[in-house]
Amino acid sequence: MLLNRRPDAERFLSRPDPAIRAALIFGRDLGVVRDRAQGLASKIVANPDDPFDVAVLSERDMADDGGRLEGELAAQSLIGGRRLVRLRLSGDSVPIDRLAAEALERHSKGELNPDAFLLIEAGDLAKGSALRKAAEKQAGAAAIPCYEDEPGDVARLVRETLAKDNLNLNADALALFVARLPRERGVVRQEIERLVLFLGPGSGVQGAATDLEAFLGVEPDASLFDAAADAFGGRIAEAQAGLRRAAQEGEGGPAAVRAMGMHLARLRKVVTLVLAGAGAQEAAKASGVFWKQEREVLRQVRAWKLEDLDRLQPELLAADRACKTTGSPDRLIAERLALAVASRAKRLGL
Incomplete structure (x- = not known):
């Protein structure tokens, strides 16, 4: 099924429907794709980095062994419980797109390990993509497109990330900082990390626009x-x-x-x-x-x-x-x- 509306996508990402066995998260901004995928992974298994519960595959793995994905989806967890299989795609290989689509379709129908969850991260898939069509068509799968962040999304990300380090910006400083940021999620996170170091992690500082002058500076000549x-x-x-x-x-x-x-x-x-x-x-x-x-x-x-x-x-x-x-x-x-x-x-x- 297609979760094209932001509220529907956010609802699923925060509380995944147990009837859904596979999710395809895709879009032009790979930073947003990675963020959403990581958030969903943490809802599926306790530790998304645990090699006993999680298998991570790439396009290279698919190219080397066309049956690898279905094999991982059919395998049982080594320590029991939920298993997560992650596939990260970065290109537009038609054969791999088809292999992933076939595996997603079989798994969403319950033909493989029902205790496994398939999570696929991809770039801006065309409407003709077999993988995208399969995820949108199957009742046991979710297709979640990601779009470029709006200023409000960036502002919320800045506030939430700073709050984790006991930091904040007042309204003027936040508006100034957001206006100077790009819209690519990965770069935005890097700039926020720089700001955290500048303000001092855990310092409790609420930055004002004047405080950011030294951080932002003037544009280099x-x-x-x-x-x-x-x-x-x-x-x-x-x-x-x-x-x-x-x-x-x-x-x-x-x-x-x-x-x-x-x-x-x-x-x-x-x-x-x-x-x-x-x-x-x-x-x-x-x-x-x-x-x-x-x-x-x-x-x-x-x-x-x-x-x-x-x-x-x-x-x-x-x-x-x-x-x-x-x-x-x-x-x-x-x-x-x-x-x-x-x-x-x-x-x-x-």
Whole structure:
């Protein structure tokens, strides 16, 4: 069945219908897909990371063994009780789409282990997708499309996430912060994490708009944007020269790290949209890439994968935190970060 209305989807995600044996969560914003899937997984089993109760499959697993998914769905839990089988899809392979559809259809009819739950995460599936059709058609399955967050959704996510660390923003600060955030859920969470570190986890602070000025700063000027683009493009000497030029113009290390973070976020959004089926140029435009930078960004997108960008994110967070430590050599920290990024880009073939 199709749960297209937000209230219906939220109701199911918070209290899954025991008659439903499979769920397909899909959409262009993979960050929203992952969030909803993780929330649902926690309702199905006590520990979604427990290897005894949970099996996690990828497209590679399906390609290597076409019967692997049905085999996992037929297996019993090693310690008894509910079993969760998760399938994560990132591409648009027609054979894998059909294999997943067949397994979902059989399982939703109760032909496999009735104590197992099938949870599939996918990108922006076309209406002609066999998997999407099967999930929408079967009474024992739920198809949940995910859409880009609205400002109200982002504001709620900011409030809820900050509250977990005993932090808050007043109305003006919240509006300012949300206005400066992108709409891709994964990037939003990374920016909230940076804000938590800035305000101080567990400090009980309620941030005001004036408090966010130092965190948000001004938009980096052209030198910092160029340096960030050069770093992610594998041009080490140019990136260092751009950072030094920006330093002469009065821009410090925190602004340089923020510029690299913004470039990473933009690359990540383009890559995510392309994986969801968008054309490369369409994805670049939707991500706010300036037309003069489009060719270079698309060159970088062909080399940087989501997993490469995700592995780099902790280094940016660490550099951002280090730059804001009293007495730290923030410009040197930013240069070292740019060098690390550029070196990794070169290893990726840029």
